[in-house]
Amino acid sequence: MLNQRVPFDGFSLSCSGDALNYSLPWLSIEAELSGPDRDTVLAGIAQIQKGDYFAREAQNFLQQLSDYPASYFAPRKGLGREASQARMEEPPGCTTPGAILARVGAPYPMQTWMWDLGRIEALSQVDEHVFDPLSVVSYLIGKRLELEVLTDPYRAAVEQKFDKLRVFDEGTLFELAALVIRQTHHITSSILPILRIAHEAHPRLAESIKHFMDEEIGHDKLMERSLSHLGRKDPATIPVLPSTAAMMKLFELAARHSPLAFVSCIGMFEGSSYPDSDPLADLLEKTSIPGAAYGYKAHFKINRDHNHKDEVFAFAAALPALSQEELTLGVRLFELTARASQIMDIEINQEIDRTITSRLVR
Ligand SMILES: [Fe+2]
Ligand SMILES: [Fe+2]
Numbered sequence: 001m002l003n004q005r006v007p008f009d010g011f012s013l014s015c016s017g018d019a020l021n022y023s024l025p026w027l028s029i030e031a032e033l034s035g036p037d038r039d040t041v042l043a044g045i046a047q048i049q050k051g052d053y054f055a056r057e058a059q060n061f062l063q064q065l066s067d068y069p070a071s072y073f074a075p076r077k078g079l080g081r082e083a084s085q086a087r088m089e090e091p092p093g094c095t096t097p098g099a100i101l102a103r104v105g106a107p108y109p110m111q112t113w114m115w116d117l118g119r120i121e122a123l124s125q126v127d128e129h130v131f132d133p134l135s136v137v138s139y140l141i142g143k144r145l146e147l148e149v150l151t152d153p154y155r156a157a158v159e160q161k162f163d164k165l166r167v168f169d170e171g172t173l174f175e176l177a178a179l180v181i182r183q184t185h186h187i188t189s190s191i192l193p194i195l196r197i198a199h200e201a202h203p204r205l206a207e208s209i210k211h212f213m214d215e216e217i218g219h220d221k222l223m224e225r226s227l228s229h230l231g232r233k234d235p236a237t238i239p240v241l242p243s244t245a246a247m248m249k250l251f252e253l254a255a256r257h258s259p260l261a262f263v264s265c266i267g268m269f270e271g272s273s274y275p276d277s278d279p280l281a282d283l284l285e286k287t288s289i290p291g292a293a294y295g296y297k298a299h300f301k302i303n304r305d306h307n308h309k310d311e312v313f314a315f316a317a318a319l320p321a322l323s324q325e326e327l328t329l330g331v332r333l334f335e336l337t338a339r340a341s342q343i344m345d346i347e348i349n350q351e352i353d354r355t356i357t358s359r360l361v362r
Pocket of ligand 2 (some may be wrong): 238270302303308
């Protein structure tokens with residue numbers, strides 16, 4: 001039987017005539033009601049609007065949207081608490097965000113936690129003090145996307161500025177594109193050693209991790225090829241931004257101490273949906289050095305063709321049920337990692353502004 005789905009908090013579902021809309025802050029699905037299953041879909045919509053999520057037609061409807069980040073998984077009944085097989089080191093204290101941020105050298109503050117732990121406990125609880133990792137991981141995808149909506153304007157601004165530089169100052173575009181590619185290079189070159197740490201630490205995930213390692217091998221080389229097209233043979237000469245470095249240190253902490261955070265991070269790095277193509281690759285292809293697009297173009301194709309966005313669910317389903325401590329540590333470590341990723345978007349945008357300004361006043 002398929003696992004049961006629940007719409008993310010704050011969803012809206014409306015029907016007007018034959019037009020159906022399902023939306024969330026990060027998603028808007030428009031569809032037309034037609035065909036032989038029209039009545040079943042309408043019944044499902046009516047059940048969801050009443051909050052009757054587990055009715056058969058409601059589940060059919062949510063299942064039809066399963067290719068989008070539109071719902072999370074309800075806790076699986078009968079998921080028992082097994083003895084953890086993980087050989088974990090002493091976990092870092094997670095009473096305050098500042099303690100962990102200081103440990104990874106993150107140069108930005110965070111006074112309080114953003115995510116409602118009580119809500120996450122309630123929606124994933126299987127039994128007293130036992131929680132379903134599949135529910136938590138799938139729900140945290142929504143929390144991460146909610147955070148990404150806040151930095152959408154920064155990513156859009158980077159695209160706009162790059163497009164202007166392409167026309168007016170290609171040299172500066174290449175310099176800044178190299179900075180962006182270098183961040184992806186740092187991520188892709190750090191992932192394999194981190195996967196090896198997780199492979200050692202979490203025997204329960206060993207098989208999934210091994211398979212994933214085979215899929216991820218050599219992706220840093222794709223970035224190196226793009227950089228060398230841009231005349232940057234040695235990636236080490238291009239800076240790794242503080243947020244990028246902190247994000248990967250947090251991922252490493254997760255690999256050592258929290259299978260829950262580790263799996264959630266895999267979901268973040270692989271993304272939740274695929275656009276038609278990679279925007280930076282599209283832009284670089286239009287320049288006088290189209291070969292610079294190679295790394296992002298090839299990486300995008302690998303992720304999409306192998307459907308890496310769904311790897312996270314196979315990982316989450318392989319995790320044992322969570323204790324309260326494991327849940328708390330995992331949610332907090334992932335919250336910090338997701339936030340580091342958002343700060344990275346802001347830092348990239350700031351670096352671009354700084355460079356453009358320095359060229360103008362020179
Ligand atoms: Fe990759
Ligand atoms: Fe991937």
